[in-house]
Amino acid sequence: MTASSVEAFRELAQRWGPLIDAALSARTDLGEGCPTRLREAMRYSLLAPGKRLRPMLTLLAAEACGGSVDAAMPAACAVEMVHAYSLIHDDLPAMDDDDLRRGRPTCHKQFDEATAILAGDGLLTLSFEVLAREVQPPERGAACCAALARAAGPCNMVGGQADDVCGLAAGEDAGNDESKPQSSLSDRLVFLHRRKTGAMIGVSLRLGGLCSDASADQLDALDQYGQRIGLAFQITDDLLDVRSTQEIVGKRVGKDAERGKLTFPGLLGLDQSAQHAEQLIANACRCLEPFGRRAEGLGTVARYVLDRDR
Numbered sequence: 428m429t430a431s432s433v434e435a436f437r438e439l440a441q442r443w444g445p446l447i448d449a450a451l452s453a454r455t456d457l458g459e460g461c462p463t464r465l466r467e468a469m470r471y472s473l474l475a476p477g478k479r480l481r482p483m484l485t486l487l488a489a490e491a492c493g494g495s496v497d498a499a500m501p502a503a504c505a506v507e508m509v510h511a512y513s514l515i516h517d518d519l520p521a522m523d524d525d526d527l528r529r530g531r532p533t534c535h536k537q538f539d540e541a542t543a544i545l546a547g548d549g550l551l552t553l554s555f556e557v558l559a560r561e562v563q564p565p566e567r568g569a570a571c572c573a574a575l576a577r578a579a580g581p582c583n584m585v586g587g588q589a590d591d592v593c594g595l596a597a598g599e600d601a602g603n604d605e606s607k608p609q610s611s612l613s614d615r616l617v618f619l620h621r622r623k624t625g626a627m628i629g630v631s632l633r634l635g636g637l638c639s640d641a642s643a644d645q646l647d648a649l650d651q652y653g654q655r656i657g658l659a660f661q662i663t664d665d666l667l668d669v670r671s672t673q674e675i676v677g678k679r680v681g682k683d684a685e686r687g688k689l690t691f692p693g694l695l696g697l698d699q700s701a702q703h704a705e706q707l708i709a710n711a712c713r714c715l716e717p718f719g720r721r722a723e724g725l726g727t728v729a730r731y732v733l734d735r736d737r
């Protein structure tokens with residue numbers, strides 16, 4: 428691990444983390460109509476000590492495009508709300524059945540299963556309310572809603588999760604499902620993760636661009652950068668599942684092997700997976716060149732994705 432890239436990310440997180448957390452907290456301080464237990468469960472998971480990678484990407488993309496943090500903050504909150512919902516639902520007994528997340532009991536363990544399902548539902552729907560109400564002008568709010576819905580929906584995150592739950596990437600028969608390109612195991616694994624993990628990382632960047640009046644070229648460069656760090660992020664997630672400990676990552680490790688899941692280390696081996704991630708990050712950094720020094724923060728995130736310890 429390169430201490431300097433982790434340190435540089437920590438500095439970035441110290442700068443943006445408290446601003447993001449305050450913005451998330453303000454938007455979930457829900458009043459009349461929201462039952463106390465539901466609000467507590469939503470805030471318990473949303474405000475738990477995660478890395479805030481996705482909202483940081485939104486703000487840093489806005490910075491790279493010359494936009495303002497204030498204008499991008501509602502979108503940053505919306506992506507973290509969707510992310511938090513996906514983690515709550517992913518941890519449920521019907522899915523990954525996990526007891527620990529972000530170093531704490533998972534939402535259904537801390538509360539109960541029905542409350543956890545509803546907390547996820549609440550965060551998902553609230554994210555779109557935040558975008559629709561707060562992103563101005565309204566046409567831009569609508570564009571952000573459409574982009575986030577596409578990334579979180581059945582053709583991306585939910586679809587990738589559905590395939591993962593069915594073990595389709597591992598080569599189980601997809602029957603006559605025409606949505607599945609006929610391809611190698613490695614292509615299928617990339618296709619799964621491009622939807623399950625990559626799409627949310629990509630849209631986090633795109634929303635930052637949309638809130639900053641980015642040009643089509645800038646949005647395209649953000650997209651290219653996002654695709655590369657998204658895949659590298661998943662590879663390092665798989666590597667951490669093999670190499671790290673529960674104390675460091677704040678969630679159970681060794682799950683993938685236990686469940687016989689197809690992973691990048693399983694397919695390519697540890698060293699080749701790490702090399703592939705390195706290559707992706709080098710390419711991602713090249714995509715930032717047109718932004719010049721304004722994309723330094725995004726460069727820091729890219730290097731952290733490679734070297735991260737949690």
Ligand code: GRG
Pocket residue numbers: 476477478479480510512513514516517529584585588623624661664737
């Ligand atoms: C339930 C519809 C639905 C989708 C779940 C995100 C997801 C899809 C599942 C999470 C399982 C998982 C470990 C995916 C790999 C990559 C990933 C999203 C890791 C968690 O993101 P981090 O590391 O988490 O950014 P923090 O807690 O730091 O925000």
